[in-house]
Amino acid sequence: MNELAERVKEISDQNVYSCYQCGNCSAGCMFTDEMDTLPHQVITLVQMNDKEALEKNTSWICASCFVCSVRCPRGLDVAAIMEALREIKIRERGFRKIDLRKIKDIEKLPQIAITAAAQKFTW
C-alpha cells in the first residue's frame, strides 16, 4: 500500500484499492458541477500516491450526503475517504480552511448550521 493510501486507510478504515473505477459514486453525486475533479478520479489519484488528491476541491465541495457510499458496488465508504482527505489537511499544523469569526450573515444563520460547519472544517 502506498503512503497516501496507507494514511487514508488509517483515518477512514477504507482500502482505496477496492475501487475499480465504475463511476457509480460520481454518477450519484449531486455536487459534481462545483468540483474540479470527480470523486472516482480523486480515488485514482490516491491509488497512484498522487498528493494532488489533497489539493483538488472535491473533498471540500463534498457535503457528506452518503449517496456515493450507498451506491458503491464494492461497499467502499466513499464519504469516509473524502473525510480522510479533508482530515489530512485539517490536521496539518497551521492549516486553516475557515474563519469562524468571519461568517457572513451570522445574524440569520441558525446554530445548527454553524455547528455543522465548525465540526466539519476544523479539528
Place this chain on the structure above:
Amino acid sequence: MSEKKKTMATIYIMGKAYKVPSTLTIMESIEYAGYRFIRGCGCRGGFCGACTTFYRIKSDYKLYVDLACQKRVEDEMYIVQLPFIPAEKPKWDLDKMKPTTDEVIRVFPEITRCLSCNVCTEACPQDIEVMRAIQAIRRGDLEDAVNLTFDCVACGACSIRCPAEITHYQAFQLARGLYGKYRTIPSKHLLKRIEEIKEGKFDDEIARLVNTSTEKLEEEYKKREVEK
C-alpha cells in the same frame, strides 16, 4: 521550649528546585524562594484570577491547575505560572442585543466546536461545572449558564486547556451581562443610589475627601467604625 521542626517540601519553579515550608501557599513559597511578583499576583484572596498556576506532581501524569494564592504546596510539585491568558475581548453592545444564547454564539461562534471533552471543568480552580455551562448555552438555556458561572474569576485556565479554543470566561461574562440587563429585576436600592448621585447628594463629601491631606486621611481611616 523546643522549636518544632517544620516539614519542608521540594518544589520546582520553572524547573529549578527549592526547599520551602510545606505550610506555605504556592504564592508564598515563590516569594520565600526569593522571587518578587510584578505580574501574576493580585488580590491574594482567590478572587481576581491573576495567579493561575499549572503544576504536576512527580510520577503523576495529570496536569493540575489552581490559584497560587490559595493552593498549598505539595512535595515534588513542578509549577509554572500563566499570568495572562491571551484573548482580545470582542466588542458587544448589550443595548442592541436580546437575552438569548443565540447572541452569545454569534459573538463566540467557536463555542460550536465544543467536543464535550470536559477538560475545562477539570481545570477550574473555582469548582465550576464549565462544560455544563457551555452546553447550557448550546441548549438555549441562558439562565442555567448564568447561575452555574457566578463564581468565575476569569483566571483563564479553562480557555488555555480547551481544544476548541473557546474563551469560556468571556462568553460567560456576555451571558451574565445579557441576563442581568434584561431578565433580572432591577435592584431598588441601586436605582435609588444612582438617583441620589445624579442629584449631587454626595458631591460635597467627595470634594472634602479629595481636598484632605494624605496624613489626615490615614488618621481618619484608622478611626473608622469597623476598626473599633
Place this chain on the structure above:
Amino acid sequence: MVIMVEVLYYPGCSLRNTYPEFEKSTYAACEKLGINLVEIPEWNCCGVVPSLAADNVMRHLGAVRSFIKAQEKGKEIGTNVVVTLCSMCYNVLKRVNLILKEQVDTLKNVNDFIDDQPDYVPELEIVHFLNLLKNVGFDKVKERIVTPLRGLKVAPYYGCALLRPDRPEGVPIDDPENPTVIEDLIRSIGAEPVEFPFRTECCGNYHIVFEPSIVEMRTKKIIGSARLGKADVILSPCPLCTYNLQHGNETLDRSEQVPVVFFTQLLALSLGVKSHLSTEIENQILKKIGGEKFV
C-alpha cells in the same frame, strides 16, 4: 383509548433556539397520541455531523455523555428507547451508538476517557420520531385524526440523514433508495403525497455557512421538483434542511416558492391541536382542504 408510550427524548439545539415550533407541535401531537416524551437531563450537543474518522473518538464524546445521562434516566422510568426529532441528531446518535455496540475497543477508550461519569453500556435504542409513529401504527394515528387534510398536496422530503449511510447497518429508517414512511404518514392524516423525484436529494448541508450558492443550486432543484408535482407544501424532517429550503425559497419568485413545514406541524393540525404554523400558512392549508385554491 389512550396509548401510553413513554420514551426518552433528545431535543437537539435547533429545536430550542431556531425552530421551537417543531418541538411544540410535537408535544401537542404526542399528548393527543398518548406518547410521553421524557427529556434527557443535561444532554450535550451531538455535533450535528457524524465523525467519519475511524482513528479517533473525539467527536463521539458529546453523544456518549448524552447516552450516559439517558441510561441513568432510563433506569428510573424503565425504558431504553431514545427518540429524536431532528434528523441530524438521529444520524449522529444512531451511528455513534452502533459503533460503540460493534467496536469493543472504541467503547473502552471512550469509557476510560470519560472518568467523571459511570460507564456507558451500549443498550440504548435510538429511534427517529417517524419510526416511533410507525411502530405505534399509522392506523392508530388515523383513528385520532380530527381534521383530515383532504385535498392538500404534500411533497415528502427525506433529505440524507434519515436514509444514509447504510453502514453501519441500522441507520436508514427505511429503504434508502425507495422510502415510503413519510408518504404513509401523509396518507394517515388524510393528505395526498405527490410525485417528488428529488425527495432524497441533499439540500447542501453545512455549505449554507461558507458556500451558500451551493445550497441555492440544490434547493432550487428540490423546490422545483416539488412544484412540478403540484405540491402545496414541502414536509421536512430536519431543521437544517428546513433552513436551507427556506433560503432557497427566498431566491425564487413568489410564484415559484413552496412553503416548508415540519411533519409534526401537519400532524398536529390534523389531530386538532396547536400546530404552531404561521397564521398565513395555516389559513392557506385550511382554505385548501376546504376546497379553495392554495395561493
